[in-house]
Amino acid sequence: MRLLSVLLACIICAGILTAQKQVVRSIKFLNVEPVSVSEILQTFKEKEVKLAVERVYDPQEVDAAKAIIEKLLADKGKPGARVNVTTRTIPPRSLEVVFTGVK
Numbered sequence: 001m002r003l004l005s006v007l008l009a010c011i012i013c014a015g016i017l018t019a020q021k022q023v024v025r026s027i028k029f030l031n032v033e034p035v036s037v038s039e040i041l042q043t044f045k046e047k048e049v050k051l052a053v054e055r056v057y058d059p060q061e062v063d064a065a066k067a068i069i070e071k072l073l074a075d076k077g078k079p080g081a082r083v084n085v086t087t088r089t090i091p092p093r094s095l096e097v098v099f100t101g102v103k
Contacts, residue, residue, distance in 0.1 A: 020093065021056045021057070021093070022056070022057040022089075022093050022094060022095045023054060023055065023056060023057065023093060023094050023095070024051065024052065024053055024054065024055055024056075024057050024094070024095055024096075024097055025053065025054075025090050025094040025095065025096060026053065026090070026095075026096040026097070027051065027052075027053060027096075027097050027098075027099075028096065028097070028098045028099070029069070029098075029099050030098060030099070030100040030101065031100055031101035031102070031103070032069060032072075032073065032083070032099065032101045033101075034076045034077070034078075035069070035072045035073055035076055039072065040068070040069060040072065043068050043072060044065060044068065047064070047068060049061055049064050049065050049068060051064075051065045051097070057087075057095050057097075062085055062097060065099070066083050066085050066099065069083045069099055069101075070082065070083050073101060078101075081101060081102070081103070082101075082102040083099050083100065083101055083102065084099075084100045084102055085097065085098070085099055085100075086098045086100070
């Protein structure tokens, strides 16, 4: 009986933790010319980056996306280009992710 109580408590805690994860509601790309947004999204798909609207926010996916954008910029003649990433909370549990190219 004690084991059943412990298992039930774990299931409830897991449900609460899952419910508290933030969801990406918006992704913006600023100052990333000459790379198009469609090119960025296509590369995300090819490289299996799972950053997308309505998906759970994962900082590792954001880091992978940032690296891809920097590589695309370098391939388009902007070597050494950097990308800053910012997030903005959208209550109650959502985020906007903004990638901004830095010259």
